[in-house]
Amino acid sequence: MNEIERFEAYLRAKHQKMTQPRRIILEAFLSTEGHLTAEAILLEAKKIDPGIGQATVFRTIRLIENAGLAREALQADGARTFEHLADHPHHDHLRCVECGKVIEFLNPSIEREQKKIFTQYSFEPRGHTMELLGLCPECQAKKRGEY
Amino acid sequence: MNEIERFEAYLRAKHQKMTQPRRIILEAFLSTEGHLTAEAILLEAKKIDPGIGQATVFRTIRLIENAGLAREALQADGARTFEHLADHPHHDHLRCVECGKVIEFLNPSIEREQKKIFTQYSFEPRGHTMELLGLCPECQAKKRGEY
DNA sequence: AATGAGAATGATAATCATTATCATAATAAT
DNA sequence: ATTATTATGATAATGATTATCATTCTCATT
Numbered sequence: 001m002n003e004i005e006r007f008e009a010y011l012r013a014k015h016q017k018m019t020q021p022r023r024i025i026l027e028a029f030l031s032t033e034g035h036l037t038a039e040a041i042l043l044e045a046k047k048i049d050p051g052i053g054q055a056t057v058f059r060t061i062r063l064i065e066n067a068g069l070a071r072e073a074l075q076a077d078g079a080r081t082f083e084h085l086a087d088h089p090h091h092d093h094l095r096c097v098e099c100g101k102v103i104e105f106l107n108p109s110i111e112r113e114q115k116k117i118f119t120q121y122s123f124e125p126r127g128h129t130m131e132l133l134g135l136c137p138e139c140q141a142k143k144r145g146e147y
Numbered sequence: 148m149n150e151i152e153r154f155e156a157y158l159r160a161k162h163q164k165m166t167q168p169r170r171i172i173l174e175a176f177l178s179t180e181g182h183l184t185a186e187a188i189l190l191e192a193k194k195i196d197p198g199i200g201q202a203t204v205f206r207t208i209r210l211i212e213n214a215g216l217a218r219e220a221l222q223a224d225g226a227r228t229f230e231h232l233a234d235h236p237h238h239d240h241l242r243c244v245e246c247g248k249v250i251e252f253l254n255p256s257i258e259r260e261q262k263k264i265f266t267q268y269s270f271e272p273r274g275h276t277m278e279l280l281g282l283c284p285e286c287q288a289k290k291r292g293e294y
Numbered sequence: 295a296a297t298g299a300g301a302a303t304g305a306t307a308a309t310c311a312t313t314a315t316c317a318t319a320a321t322a323a324t
Numbered sequence: 325a326t327t328a329t330t331a332t333g334a335t336a337a338t339g340a341t342t343a344t345c346a347t348t349c350t351c352a353t354t
Contacts, residue, residue, distance in 0.1 A: 015300095015301090016301075016302090017300090017301060017302070017349085017350055017351075018350085019301090019302060019303080019349070019350070020349085021302080021303070021304090022302085037340090038340080038341080039340085051303095051304080052303095052304085053303065053304040053305070054304085054305095054341090055303080055304065055305080055306095055341090055342080055343090056302080056303060056304070058340095058341065058342075059302085059303090059342095074221050074223075074225055076221075076276070078221055078225065078227055079340095080225055080340080080341090094264060094265075094268055094270060096270070097273050103268055105264055105268075107260050107264060109256070109260050110257050110260045110261070113254050113256050113257045113260075114257070114279055116254075117241060117252055117254060117279060118241075118279065118281055121241055121250055121252075121283075122283075122284045122287075123241060123243070123279070123281030123282060123283055123284070124281050124282040124287055125279075125280075125281050126244050126280045126281045126282060127279075127280045127281075128277065128278060128279045128280055129223070129276070129277070129278050129280075130275065130276070130277040130278075131275060131276050131277075132261055132264060132265065132270070132272070132275045133272075133273045133274045133275055133276075134265055134270030134271050134272050134273045135270060135271040135273060136268075136269075136270055137268075137269040137270070140269075140271055162329095162330090163330075163331090164320085164321055164322070164329085164330060164331065165321085166320070166321070166330090166331060166332080167320085168331080168332070168333090169331085184311090185311080185312080186311085198332095198333080199332095199333085200332065200333040200334070201312095201333085201334095202312090202313080202314090202332080202333065202334080202335095203331080203332060203333070205311090205312065205313075206313095206331085206332090225341095226311095227311080227312090
């Protein structure tokens with residue numbers, strides 16, 4: 001079952017409708033990689049159909065998220081972005097505070113420890129966010145050059 | 148050196164001034180625990196001096212943050228909050244997605260692994276955010292009761 | 295294929311948090 | 325005390341998100 005089909009199944013289960021705008025927004029979103037703001041997703045969608053409205057993008061992103069096809073990723077500056085989960089297994093982020101570059105990584109040891117914490121506090125796991133903030137090698141070099 | 152003094156030293160170093168509003172906002176902020184929105188900090192400050200303005204709170208929080216006396220903590224819903232660092236060593240957060248309850252925890256093993264990742268990618272560490280999301284025992288019980 | 299009830303759309307207005315502007319007031323160095 | 329500089333608070337401006345609503349679309353049923 002591909003992404004579009006999964007979205008259709010989700011909508012059907014909720015007695016909601018698959019529409020052209022929804023399909024276009026999902027396709028536009030899936031055609032990207034990385035972290036997109038709602039506005040960026042609107043721009044992608046308008047490449048397919050310029051008539052798509054801002055409001056519909058906000059509404060549809062939430063649906064896609066609730067369908068389990070995307071996740072929200074808050075940037076360190078508070079900007080709200082989304083990334084789709086197709087061919088994109090779980091990972092965490094290492095971000096450069098200077099240039100904004102993002103490196104994705106996965107550390108099994110950290111994942112294991114997180115599970116332990118859920119158990120310790122009797123929480124039912126629902127996910128997590130982790131972002132490491134630092135200065136990338138290039139920006140370190142740039143800084144040194146300034147002096 | 149206490150918090151107020153540290154803030155004064157920071158301001159002096161930046162050729163900026165210690166003022167009544169700034170002192171009041173810092174004192175109000177230090178009198179709290181946990182994660183406060185800018186608005187909540189304004190309310191605290193107004194208990195001391197009702198004349199304090201919203202804009203000054205925003206400006207002063209940034210100063211306090213840059214002085215290293217507070218840190219920003221984005222909530223899972225995107226709300227921007229701040230917590231002061233006095234008598235409040237580093238920790239991470241476990242949040243209930245249902246009721247919003249926050250548990251603070253510290254896991255040395257995770258901290259160690261994070262350091263390794265910085266090293267692996269040659270990043271200069273500048274901090275990190277981690278938030279585990281789950282359903283707390285109380286909300287699990289409430290859910291079960293619904294059916 | 296036509297119908298009709300319900301749902302979705304896009305334009306726009308409304309809201310909310312945050313930032314910018316600016317005339318006045320407070321501060322700190324002389 | 326004087327003065328140059330910075331900070332203040334009121335208000336306007338901005339940017340992101342959400343609500344409203346008349347019109348349009350979708351889909352199960354005929």
